[in-house]
Amino acid sequence: MNPPRAEPPDAAAEGSQSGMPAEHALLGLLAMREGGTGHGYELARSFGPEAPLGSVIRLEPGMVYHHLKKLERLGWVTVAPDASPDRPARRPFALSRDGRGELRRWLMEPVAHTREIRLEFLVKLYLALALEPALALRLIDEQRGILERLIDSLSEQRELGETAVNAESGSIHFGEMVTDMRLAQTGAALAWLDRVRTEAATVAVAAGRSDASRR
Amino acid sequence: MNPPRAEPPDAAAEGSQSGMPAEHALLGLLAMREGGTGHGYELARSFGPEAPLGSVIRLEPGMVYHHLKKLERLGWVTVAPDASPDRPARRPFALSRDGRGELRRWLMEPVAHTREIRLEFLVKLYLALALEPALALRLIDEQRGILERLIDSLSEQRELGETAVNAESGSIHFGEMVTDMRLAQTGAALAWLDRVRTEAATVAVAAGRSDASRR
DNA sequence: AAAGCCATGTAAGCTGTTACATGATTTT
DNA sequence: AAAATCATGTAACAGCTTACATGGCTTT
Structure with missing residues (x-):
């Protein structure tokens, strides 16, 4: 009935959303391994209940393979030859040049919303601490800035609501309850961030000391 | 390659998930209207940027029609005849007996996780305040209980982690950071709930007074 | 020889999103 | 007559979840 869609909605932008914490977690886990390679099953274990990341983001093995295929499509990982031909055949993936760049970009970018702290920011934090603690410090500072600006804007909105409510006193303050909720959540995240810092x-x-002693 | 799935994954359980805030919001909005009826376009406006619910859950008109169809399938709403045959034809939906029961059940049930406060609990709160403030009080008290138990269990987990970290000092406290984050968020939600109460x-x-004066 | 873990996936079905299609009525 | 608003949807697709299929290797 409708004419076919003129364009498939921009396949080039497939990887451009800021989100995709699962995919980036995979990039980060590869970067944490010596040689920057790993295979699906092994990576899947890093999302199990015992693993540190498993307390933040849980992934079934099926989803891991699914995401790896997507990363391959994006050119962020490449398939390496199987070095150990004993066991059941593995498909080791290696971080590509582009993949390393994308990981770094993503690790420096704070999240825009408070609700993304719980999952996406924690994944960034875990990987940054493991890979390059100085980067984690930077990430935390950027994130602090975002949260502070959010709190300013919410406070302003809260004061506007205050006067509007006194004027009409309709819809029993619900808008203010919502804003208060967001202020409470964002304030708590900010206080937590300071402790984490x-x-x-x-x-x-x-890490800096051990860098120096290695030199 | 695979044999066809033995059973379609339990069609009877379609509406049994605790979530579905959008669908229940529609039930609640119908209950707020005199006669318990409303049509899609009108309901869709209640999720726009100006409406109070719009600050919590945003729905495109397309999704509203989609959800209404599902509610019809579940028997929670029925299609009523169009009473005003002037304007472009409407399809007014009416809350059914089952729908009213389901709405009540859902409104009394607190959410299990802190992350659900932001969306699902706020929707419940809005509807309970509008429909039956005494129910809102009850909901808030139940929710307080859930959050308090959550905090107890997180605190316990936090202390276990403390000793484990001192023993091995591996994975640089990440697990404790995650637990602290959850404690901070849950504590903030609890403090907010007390103010809302x-x-x-x-x-x-x-509302009780106006009930009494009406009698 | 059987049980269980290693290892890689596919199938099927849901939900959600975005965009558009369709046409009536009201306002300018 | 044009533009806006009312009103109801469908098409197309992307993403997630759950379950299962397939087979090699290892341990008991």
Whole structure:
């Protein structure tokens, strides 16, 4: 009935959404492995209930293979030859040049909304701490800035609502309850971030020292 | 390649998930209208940027029609005859007996996770305040209980982690950061709930008075 | 020889999103 | 007559979940 869609909705932009925490977690896990390679089953274990990332993002093995295929399509990983031909055949994936670049870009970018702290930011934090603690410090500072601006804008909105409610007193303050909720959540996230920052600073100093001693 | 699935995954359980805030919001909006009826376009406006619910859950008109069809399938709404045959034809939906029961059940049920406060709980709260403020008070108290138990269990987990970290000092406290985050978010939600409770109590008293004067 | 883990996936069905199609009525 | 608004949807597709299929290797 409708004419066929003029264009498939921009296949080039497939990987351009800011989200995709699962895919980027896979990139990060590959970067954490020596040689930057790993196969699906092994990566899937990193999302199990015992693994640290498993407390933040849970992935069934099927989804891991699905995401790896997508990463391959995007050119962020490449398939390497199977080095150990004993066991059941593996398909080891290796981080590509582009993949490394994309990972770095993503790790420096704070999340825009408070609700994304719980999943996406925690994944970024875990990977940044493991890969390059100085980057984690930077990420935390950027995120602090975002949250502070959010709180400013919510406070302003809250005061506007205050006067409007007194004028008409309709819909029993619901809008203010919503804004208060967001302020509470964002404030809590900010206070938590400050505590995390001091921890991360310790880690970064320790990593810096071991860098220096290695040289 | 695979044999066809033995059973379609339990069509009877279609409406049994605890979630479905959009569908239940539609039930609630119908209940708020005199006669318990409304048509799609009108309901869709209640999810626009100006409407109070629009600040919590945003729905495109297409999704509203989609959900209404599902509610019809579940027997929670029925199609009523179009009473005003002037304008472009409407399809007014009416809340059924089952729909009213389902709405009540859902409104009394607190949400299980902190992350569901932002959307699902706020929808429940809005509808309960509008329909029956005494129910809102009850919902808030139930929700308080859930959050308090959550905080207890997170605190316990937090202390277990503390000792484990001192033992091995591996994976740089990440698990504790995650638990702290959840504690912070849940604590903030609880403090917010307490403030909302006093507001809701005022509304309930006012509603009780107007109930009494109507009698 | 059987049980269980290693390892890679596919199938089928849901939900959600975006965009568009269709046409009547009201306002400018 | 044109534009806006009322009103109801469908098409196309992307994403997620759950379950299962397939087979090699390892341990008991």
